[in-house]
Amino acid sequence: MGRRNEPIRVTRSSMPPFAEYAEMIRELWESHWLTNMGDFHQKLEKELKEYLQTRNLSLFVNGHLALEMAIQAFDLTGEVITTPFTFASTTHAIVRNGLTPVFCDIRADDYTLDFEKLESLITERTSAIIPVHVYGNLCNVEEIEAIAKRHQLKVIYDGAHAFGECLDQKGVASFGDACMFSFHATKVFNTIEGGAVAYQDPELACKINGLKNFGILDEETVAMVGGNGKMNEFQAAMGLCNLKHVQQEIEKRKQIYNRYKNRLSGISGIRLCPENPRVTKNYAYMPVVFEGYKKSRDQIFRELEEQGIYPRKYFYPCVNAYQCYRDRFRPEDTPVAKRISQEVLTLPMYADLPLDVVDEICDCILHRTKSKLGQA
Secondary structure (H helix, E strand, O other): OOOEOOOEOOOOOOOOOHHHHHHHHHHHHHHOOOOOOOHHHHHHHHHHHHHHOOOOEEEEOOHHHHHHHHHHHOOOOOEEEEOOOOOHHHHHHHHOOOOEEEEOOEOOOOOOEOHHHOHHHOOOOEEEEEOEOEOOEOOOHHHHHHHHHHHOOEEEEEOOOOOOOEEOOEEHHHOOOEEEEEOOOOOOOOOOOOEEEEEOOOOHHHHHHHHOEOOEEEOOEEOOOOOEOOOOHHHHHHHHHHHHHHHHHHHHHHHHHHHHHHHHOOOOOEEEOOOOOOEEOOOOOEEEEEOOOOOOHHHHHHHHHHOOEOOEOOOOOOHHHOHHHOOOOOHHHOHHHHHHHHHEEEEOOOOOOOHHHHHHHHHHHHOOOOOOEOOO
16 A cells, blocks of 8 residues: 555545636626525526425525524424434524424434334424434335324424435435435535525425525515525535536445445444445445444544544434533433444545545454554
8 A cells, every 4th residue: 555644534525626616606706796596506406406306495505504494484383303313403403493302212223213213202292303314324204204194293304414315216305394405515415515405395485595585585575584594606606516526426435335345244243334225325424333343432433543544423422412402301311322322433435535545444443453644
């Protein structure tokens, strides 16, 4: 193996050729139209509707505001059932809307919300379910939506990890009442920062788009109390460029995923996510659970860091163990989520990750090797 003089981060942003992006944004210098739903914004919305197989989609400056304002658009009240095994944004978006999160435990195999435990948590105060497609593992949408229909609940998916994925060739944006996507720089598809909400009811468009623009509907009409969630033209331009290359990026990720899988499958104490043959994957993450392995998750984490490799304890701690929620929730109430959060490590995964570095990471996990950072 040759020299590796740079550290390996858990991810690295996919970017188009510099000349391609520079040429696209040249138009912005000529038009001076930088925000407020310009040409690039409108074009990206149109192309994403086609790619994600949805008729209704609104772009946002980031995924968090997309989720927060989608929740607001549905006029939810009372309690919302969700998962503690997620990024902070999911729960914060619920709480910042004045709603009470109710945590449902997760499934031990794919880390998504456990639909078998869902119905027991529904009360007369429940207004919605917000499940999370974790690491690109899709929730059991059929079971969740059947339960929601029986109890007349809204379903808003956090699809931050599920961009472009399909279930039986049907785009993930097609499920539930709405689905949020994140286009953060670390995601499979990015607009530098950014996000979107796909939704089934076209009548929601006016409200969602109003909420992200201060409640302004036209020059003289402010119809609601909104905020500022608009995606700017530089973000949209990056999205248009990246969308041209996203399938190629996913294919590269697949090769890296398969290399990890070949090296780490069948090892006692190491568990990889099962693959669902019905799902078209985007290979967003490489989660590995260390349960009864010869080294703990934290030992593996430290040894990789010593070699200049930086994985992530993603998600640790569970949301219901956060300091800001400590007096309200108990991680012991969701024991599977608590255990997985203590055992999971997401390994470096991005389109340009060299396969020999993947081998180096696997070698470190399987048997301690000498650091190659800066060595021949």
